[in-house]
Amino acid sequence: MKSALSTPYIVFLTGGIASGKSLVGHYLETLGAVRIDLDELYHEILASDTLCRQQLVTSFGVEILSQGTIDRQALAYKVFGDSHALAELERITHPFVFCALKSRIQELCVCSKSSSSQRMIVVEVPLINKVSEVSYLADEILALIAPMKARFRYAQVRGFSREQMCARMRAQVGNSLLCHKSDTLILNAGSVSMLKQHVKAWYLSRMKRIGKGL
Numbered sequence: 637m638k639s640a641l642s643t644p645y646i647v648f649l650t651g652g653i654a655s656g657k658s659l660v661g662h663y664l665e666t667l668g669a670v671r672i673d674l675d676e677l678y679h680e681i682l683a684s685d686t687l688c689r690q691q692l693v694t695s696f697g698v699e700i701l702s703q704g705t706i707d708r709q710a711l712a713y714k715v716f717g718d719s720h721a722l723a724e725l726e727r728i729t730h731p732f733v734f735c736a737l738k739s740r741i742q743e744l745c746v747c748s749k750s751s752s753s754q755r756m757i758v759v760e761v762p763l764i765n766k767v768s769e770v771s772y773l774a775d776e777i778l779a780l781i782a783p784m785k786a787r788f789r790y791a792q793v794r795g796f797s798r799e800q801m802c803a804r805m806r807a808q809v810g811n812s813l814l815c816h817k818s819d820t821l822i823l824n825a826g827s828v829s830m831l832k833q834h835v836k837a838w839y840l841s842r843m844k845r846i847g848k849g850l
Contacts, residue, residue, distance in 0.1 A: 644670070644745065645756045645846050646773055650764040650814065651780030654787040656824040660780060660835050661760045667839050669756040672740055674733060674767075681732045682706040691728045696721075726766065734770045741773060755846055756839075764817045778838070779818035781811055783825050 649664075651657040658673075665671040681688050682705075689706055700711045715721040737759065744757055761767055764777065771777070782790075815821060822838065824831050 643755075643846075645842060646741065646775050647756060647758045647842075648761045648764065648767070648771070648774040648777045649758050649780075650761045650777065650818065651782070651824075652787065652811075652814070654790040655780040655782040656790070656831060657760060657762075657780055659828070660822075660831070661758055663832055663835055664756070664758045664839060667836065669758045669839070670744055671758050671760065672737065673760045674737065675760070675762055677736045677740070678729060678733050679708070681729065681736060682708060682711075685732055688729060688732045692725075695724050695728060730766070730769070734767075737770060738773070755843065765813065776820060776842075777818045778820045778822065779814045780822055780824050781814065782823070786825065 647669075649657060649661055661671050661673065682692075692700060692706060692711065696711065696714050700707055700714060702710070711725070715725050741757060741759075759774070764779070820838065822831070822834050
């Protein structure tokens, strides 16, 4: 976490799969925050960055290409269950993703100087333990914690099987590490409306702090 309040206020929003992270990110956007999704940045880079594509092909082979662009499914198949391949993928792609994130934030900070509307930037972070290189950008790390039963139920609604859910959870950090890495926790253990109430209360408290320059 940064030692001083930035303008705008930058929040890293994290949580395990099916914890409600995307729901909260989109809801904060309706309240007035600017949302950046690291997964979306990653997809944009795979689709458009020539240098990144060249490095990936060198490491994983031309079979990850489809009509000259990265086939995300083929790439995922290459690294799934292979820790060395995953580490290589991260070694190649993370610098591009982090550079894009810093550029996007810098653009928004410039815009915020001429507009009072962009007071908060929310960065959706799938794996908080993988972004230590850019964690200094965050004024606050906000984590969502949800009971396992609720997460499995939500995952099924999204089309994940129990086996797929368990495989993804094994690749993510547990609640204990989320608690250790985060500044603020929100428990998602009730209805969507209840979650939104908690999130709105948190958002308004931060807006009040920003308004006072605390």
